[in-house]
Amino acid sequence: MTARSPDPESLFAEWLVEYGGIPRKLSRAYAFEAIDVEELHQEMLVQLWRSLPQFRGQSRVSTWIYRVCLNTALTGQRERRRREARVVPASDPSVDPVCPEAxxxxxxxxxxxxxxxxxxxxxxxxxxxxxxxxxxxxxxxxxxxxxxxxxxxxxxxxxxxxxxxxxxxxxxxxxxx
Amino acid sequence: MNFDDCQSLWQKQPLPTTPRANSAALAATIRRVRADARAFDRTIFWRDLRECVAALLVFLFFAHEARAKTLAGASSWTLWLAAALPLGVAGFLLIDRVRAHRRPKEATTVLASLDHALAELRHQHRLLMNVIWWYLLPIALATALYMADSFIVSTTSWPGRIIGGGICAAMIAAVNYPIWRLNRRAATLYLAPRIVRLEIERRDFADEFDPPPSNSASNNKSPVP
The missing domain is CATH 1.10.10.10 (Winged helix-like DNA-binding domain superfamily/Winged helix DNA-binding domain)
Structure with missing residues (x-):
């Protein structure tokens, strides 16, 4: 399936379900504080949405998503950049407890x-x-x-x-x- | 813990949202993304429009004055020249924006994307650093021409003209100097550090490393599982 499909919204929803973990994990790697992680994650989703019409299907969808998300993380200019120099907190708010039922x-x-x-x-x-x-x-x-x-x-x-x-x-x- | 353990840990990290299980959450996410994308596009559109319209309004004012003077039968070439300058600024802005919109937004690789982002930033930096030449000076010249035209008509004595001209020049400088400073400040405080950071990232990505020691190379030939 390519971005030329008639309904980009359905396509985006499908990709979000299938590959939603990619922007999640990348945003955690590139932002330090929980609020920045959310901001960067949203920024990545917006860039994915805006870039959707340019997806030509020449690469795998996951490859394309990694690329757009990394571009956003590397070239972004939000406030989080100024906070990156700070010391990483001992307990990382962006890491959720693992397997709460275990x-x-x-x-x-x-x-x-x-x-x-x-x-x-x-x-x-x-x-x-x-x-x-x-x-x-x-x-x-x-x-x-x-x-x-x-x-x-x-x-x-x-x-x-x-x-x-x-x-x-x-x-x-x-x-x- | 070895790299495989790290991979396992990384890949199994819990993710806060599971849209698959919740279609309402998925729909809400898409609505938010669409709204943010629209807001972003709107911001860019209004920024571009605002700059062009400001120059066009100045043009319309001077053109109106020049036309009135022409209709009155007086010499009005200074006012027509004053009108042409902001029109040139608006044209420059329009062409620059159209070219920016036509440039491909999505690069094929992260490296190409960094190149693209760097080119855009350098362009913006150049524009801000040279704002005096393509924006402030033409508008200031147009204002000066308009004021000079008015003084030539209303003042007959040369000392009066000189004093009036001096006051006008001081007024134009007082208005334009802070704008020039603000633009230079934005270029040096915000754009220049971003350019440096992207240049470092670009260099790190493109850097051709020395060949690694033979044992390291052989250990690393197979792709990461």
Missing amino acids: DPAEAHERTERLTSLMEAVRTLPPTERSLIVLALDGLSHREIGEITGQTENHVGVALLRARRKLTAGMKGLVHEL
Whole structure:
């Protein structure tokens, strides 16, 4: 299905259901405070909506969505930019409790680990952050290259460096990345 | 915890909204997105219109004055020149906006998008830094011509003309200087840092790294699962 379908609203709704997690996760990686996460998430959805008529179906829908959302995160100019320099709060308001129905101790531990991971991701420079986030989402070097415009080899090298920084940022929690 | 664990943790992170389960929430989200997109488009439209209309109004005022003077049989070339200047400004603004709207909004990659955003920002920066040449000076010249024309008619003594001209020049400078300062301030305080940040991001993305050590390279050849 392409954006040339007669009803862009249905298409958008379909994509939101199918790929709604992409802008959610990317906004969490690029904004620090809960209010900024929501703002960036909404900004990404608006950009997706505005870019919808330009989608030609030449790439996978998920690739296109990653691209638009990353563009929004990297080129955005909202207030959150000024807040990025602040220290990341110890308890991350943008991370929801993990599996509330599971064992509370285990859920608490997972939440803690996710918070640490999120904090480590956010300490990376924006460009390396984008590579790590895409890799964490399970995209291959080739797919990341399609999104960012880098060669596969370049992605590999840059990702290796970003993973090292991520390791350093998660001292004590991560043994080997 | 290794990278696979991190991936698993990342991919299984709970998301606050599950529109699949709630069609009302999905409809509300789409309504909000559409409203925000419309508001954004409206803001851009009114900004463009406001700037063009301001220049056009100045043109209409001077053109009206020039026409009245022509009909009265007096020499009115200064006023027609005064009218032409803001018309040129409006034309410049219109062409610039049309060109901006025609540029492709969606780039094919993040790298291309950064290039596009950088080009736009540099263009805006140039416009603000040079606002004196394409906006303030033509309008100021038009105002000066109008005032000079009025003084030439109403004042016969040269000292009176000189004093009047000085007062007019001071008034024009007093109005235009703060506008010029504000534009330069916006360019240096808001646009320049954004350009620098995007340039760094662009450089980081495009940077050709040195070949990695052989063991690292072999470890990293396979795509991240």
